[in-house]
Amino acid sequence: MALQKNIGKALRALRLQKGVSQEKIALETGIGRRYMSDIENGRRNVSLEIIEKLADFFEMSASDLVKEIENAAFPPVTQKSLKRWLVEHDYNDSVVFQNPDYVSAVVGVSEEGRVIYSYEKMVRTLMMTDGMDYEEAVEFVDFNTIGALPTMGENAPIIMYEVEG
Structure with missing residues (x-):
């Protein structure tokens, strides 16, 4: 059951x-809209064929x-x-973004204790x-978050951008 919910x-x-x-996903993949809803709500098993289509x-x-x-x-990490x-x-001097939802975008901590956030995960959050x-x-991320980094000092968080290869 947990796997269905995670899917x-x-x-x-x-x-x-x-x-x-x-509905758009259903139309373009041939998966029924109701079935798609059930998948998102963790009520349906998903075949490998469906995984491939998605x-x-x-x-x-x-x-x-x-x-x-x-x-x-x-399990989700909390700010606390x-x-x-x-x-x-x-890493007592580390700076953490105040937006509690951003904690799900944390992907690591640098050697000097700077918290590393994923840009894409911040946007998704x-x-x-x-x-x-x-x-x-x-x-919002570009203006309010990245724009605030210079005021946070030397222990400011790091925002990581994914590199397309």
Whole structure:
């Protein structure tokens, strides 16, 4: 049952990131809209054929889609648990973004204790939690978050951009 829920979470996040409806996915993949809804809500099993169709729709490999599903399985980190971890590892001066939703975009910590965030995950988080479309979320992150980095000092977070290869 947990796997079904993780598949649903991952697909919903990808759908929102792409800014498409369940109906559009259903039409373009040949998956029924009701079935697509049931998948997103964790009520249906998914065959490898469906995984392949969805991966094609999201323009990724099936293995990348499975990675997205695996990432949905990890329990969410909270701001409190992140700060506690930083203190336990002697990174007391680390700066954490105040937006509590950004904690899901944390991908690591540098040797000097600077928290590393994924730009794409920050954007995706705003889309899911605040209902922004992709362009609005990008504008928010660029202006409000990246724009604030110079005022945060030498322990400011690092924002990582994915490199397309």
